[in-house]
Amino acid sequence: PRRVSEQRPVVEALMDGLLGAALARGGVVDVVNDLAHPLSMGVVCHLLGLPRDEVDLELMLEASQSISQLLEMGEPDQLHRSQDGMLAMGE
Numbered sequence: 001p002r003r004v005s006e007q008r009p010v011v012e013a014l015m016d017g018l019l020g021a022a023l024a025r026g027g028v029v030d031v032v033n034d035l036a037h038p039l040s041m042g043v044v045c046h047l048l049g050l051p052r053d054e055v056d057l058e059l060m061l062e063a064s065q066s067i068s069q070l071l072e073m074g075e076p077d078q079l080h081r082s083q084d085g086m087l088a089m090g091e
Contacts, residue, residue, distance in 0.1 A: 007043065014042040037061050063088040 018038055022029045029035070038057060041064060045055050063085040 007046070010046050011039070011043060014039055014046075037064065059088060 015035070018035050022034045038061060041057060041060050045057075045060070065085070
């Protein structure tokens with residue numbers, strides 16, 4: 001619990017930035033793609049010690065979404081997208 005509570009300022013700062021960017025764009029906000037995914041990826045990067053300015057968050061999100069295709073695994077193209085995402089994340 002202590003380690004999680006120590007992350008609160010980081011999570012709040014990330015969320016403030018994401019909300020600010022979403023409001024600046026205007027229009028509809030996709031809570032999952034505009035907030036939840038980037039927030040979770042930002043927290044993971046922080047926990048891994050990856051400097052925010054050195055992480056291509058868009059690339060990481062795209063790779064993460066491709067990897068999530070493993071959860072569906074209905075079609076061969078989903079497997080290929082998942083593999084591509086894993087390779088992109090590794091690079």
